[in-house]
Amino acid sequence: MLTGFGRHRDKVSTIAAISVAPVRRRVGLYWRTDPAHSIDAAAVVAFLGGLLRHLRGRVIVVWDGGSNHKGPLIRAFLSRYPRLHQGRLPAYAPDLNPVEFIWGHLKHGLMANFVPTDVHDLDRVINGHLERLGGQPAMIRSQSRGSKLPLLGKNLAT
Numbered sequence: 001m002l003t004g005f006g007r008h009r010d011k012v013s014t015i016a017a018i019s020v021a022p023v024r025r026r027v028g029l030y031w032r033t034d035p036a037h038s039i040d041a042a043a044v045v046a047f048l049g050g051l052l053r054h055l056r057g058r059v060i061v062v063w064d065g066g067s068n069h070k071g072p073l074i075r076a077f078l079s080r081y082p083r084l085h086q087g088r089l090p091a092y093a094p095d096l097n098p099v100e101f102i103w104g105h106l107k108h109g110l111m112a113n114f115v116p117t118d119v120h121d122l123d124r125v126i127n128g129h130l131e132r133l134g135g136q137p138a139m140i141r142s143q144s145r146g147s148k149l150p151l152l153g154k155n156l157a158t
Helices: 041-054 072-080 098-110 119-134 137-144 150-157
Strands: 013-020 027-034 059-063 084-088
Touching (some): 013 041, 013 098, 027 041, 027 119, 027 137, 041 059, 041 072, 072 084, 098 119, 098 137
């Protein structure tokens, strides 16, 4: 995040997913950033639509109970795509979400001492780091092993 004057704060909103292929156990990282808007339900629907274009077969999305993950827009989208299934994480359980470990690595590791010139510089650097990380399946596995989510933890550990 980038702090501005007074109480205004510029930020880059992000959404991401880690995919695990069921047979080959290949992992992938998918993300979207937005330096101008928060990730709302419409942005989640657009992100999921992109995921469905890249991933074949059944897709299971496991997410928290955030307001942008529910509501009429999300329900309508889920009903249009029967191969997309959802699971919910318990409230206040970031330790179960493997993507949280990616964010931690990005924020507290790769970008720990980075000072952007503006929000667009921040967005460019975030996307660059995620692009490089997306090309390193071993790093995605490593970061995701911290998750206490049994299904993903076991799949990613092998």
